[in-house]
Amino acid sequence: MSSPKVIFGFHAVGVRIKTAPASVLEVLFDASRRDARMKQFIARAQEAGVRLVEADALRIAKLAGSHGHQGVAARVSPTQQSHSLDELLEGLEATGTVPLLLVLDGVTDPHNLGACLRVADGAGAHAVIAPKDHAAGINATVAKVASGAADTVPYFMVTNLARTLNELKERDIWCVGTSDDASGTLYQCDLKRPLALVLGAEGVGMRQLTRKTCDELISIPMAGAVESLNVSVASGVCLYEAMRQRQSISI
């Protein structure tokens, strides 16, 4: 995963300071903001020993390339993803951890990818996997929307998604595809086993080959007039159902 050179927003910058302070080259903050959130942010940055630079909102907006910076932006060096997908899976196997993976087949909108990473982090997914072609990479917008999860959830972009799904199946990871026209539902599906949840692109859903490669297809019940959910919302519904089943929490 190559991280952005500039990240912005309280969450994205705060998580980077917390998880990889050495990669933070400098943090620019809007010196005219004197509110409690900014004061707390500055105190934590000082505690972590990162370089703080006072700046005005215009300079921060220019650096961030966006007005959604909340008065905070950071120049960061890329954090090297320390492992490959294989190494990650072997690590899970070695520790007896049941894999929970989110596979996104062609999600191109950075806001959707950011939201998927955020919910993957929330639900404890071990990685997000996407094809190299036809998918968004991690950029500053993704990092901002992900609120720090772009630094905590490994994102693997693979050359051939169908081949990767077959490799997951060889490792006994059950590949569950999601589509609003599938006859089985999420709630009938056993999500406690080693699992890859496969979601499709914003407009067209999963590609045919991806669909065919899945072990099972499921739908999320829709009670209203709208046919489908946004992909990040669907990711959240599926991942949290997996989390609920695994923790045997009743809701």
Ligand SMILES: C[S@@+](CC[C@H](N)C(=O)[O-])C[C@H]1O[C@@H](n2cnc3c(N)ncnc32)[C@H](O)[C@@H]1O
């Ligand atoms: C906006 S939807 C795409 C809808 C598209 N018409 C299709 O054929 O899947 C994006 C993705 O979210 C997931 N999704 C959305 N609503 C769903 C539902 N009701 N059941 C299962 N998956 C759903 C699927 O993975 C879908 O590919």
